[in-house]
Amino acid sequence: MKEDEIEQFMSLRYLTSIQIHCKEIIRLGNIKDGGWEVCNDIRYRPRHPCLVYSFGKNILYRINWDWGFDEDVVKTYDCEVHSFDPSMKYSEKRPNIYFHRIGLFNKRNFYDFKRKWNMTTLDNIRATLGHSARKIDILKIDIEWDEWIVLPNIIKSGVLRYVTQILLELHSPGNLKRMKTVRSLYNEGFRIFWYHRNHFCRRNKAYIEYSICFEVCFVRIQFV
Template identity: 40%
Template structure:
């Protein structure tokens, strides 16, 4: 029999109670005041299992406040906003690889999961990697449309279940001539890219007034110049959920050694040629339309930026998964 003194138990119980209370207080304070939550980063996903009280969520400041912020404050604002969950999804599901940005996280709760065989998926940006689409087909048998104008289809095998389009997503429709090639070693880049708005693409495919179950966007920083048009066009009420890779703040150049990427160097250019305050305004406007973040998936080591006052490492490349809470009030299939 092991004997434990009562005083030892009491001291440990007291310490545990104080520690638990402190964590609860700090967490609640953090929700209201946006203090750094870096002490919880080791368990960053556990907060996405918590029921959400929208009145306690951190809100992106007004346009005037954002326009007056310096870079450090803007990065801290982004970090505080992105790291606090806005909706609890009980069934988060990975479609595609788990250890690669080629896979995406979706919400498979009954309210949001694609209806097998009648669902519709739009996937923008593929570089002819169809692992996400193949996972969608295996799981839900959706109608899948994939868009990427950057490379020739010559010699490429496209899965039978994918409707592929040499079209890029943009905030306006035009032919983009001699686009910069962000993939330094990609030799097959096409000279002219056909760019269209989401609204025009939907119309051309006769999908007007039809639900898009998953809208996947991975367009290398141009999301900031594209999302404003999507928000104002009136198509988002028909979108159930969005999986988007965001590139925040300053862009960077990939450095290679022996044809292998080894590091990144930040430049003075902003992703999508959109100013940093305006990038935050896009996130706020997306929230205002009813889209809530239910999961984040940082792309570590690529684009992590150190900022000061206070010191913080900010993941500027991030997979965001969002659901349209306005769909909660809509009958399934509408």
């Protein structure tokens, strides 16, 4: 095997290895694409008053205004949900769901002139919303490849010390640099309790067809 094929193989083995057993896993949102798995074990489940951040980007990947996950979080746990997407306008009110037309980036108060998006860091969002003293029960990030830009900043900022569960879509994770970023989540105390290959994005290479998108769910087993 070539070096890049070895890296791809090692990445797939890591992302498809369950690192902690969650006794009760529930799916919130669309049963097909758009829904996410949450660990409902007593130690990890959100409790009122709970806080959830839901980051998306690009209306096409928001499943045409599908708010199923955000709404199910409210129905199941009565959480305060903050939804973020710099690529779409939104005015309709939903109970306990607050929409922000802003996206995640690795710099504070950054304006993307090409896409006309307002972007900033997770720690800045948390401070701006007055949540610095609150725990984030669920942090969902599905931002179409930009996760590799923002994850190192999120890890370095120390915000993850206040996060219980991370629901993360990873695109094309098969190289050593990106897997080191994922490994950093392990060092922060997070363990994979669920993974799902997103078959909506696939790639053919040499003799194998494989998914290049993984929905990976983590729980924090070490708390400050």
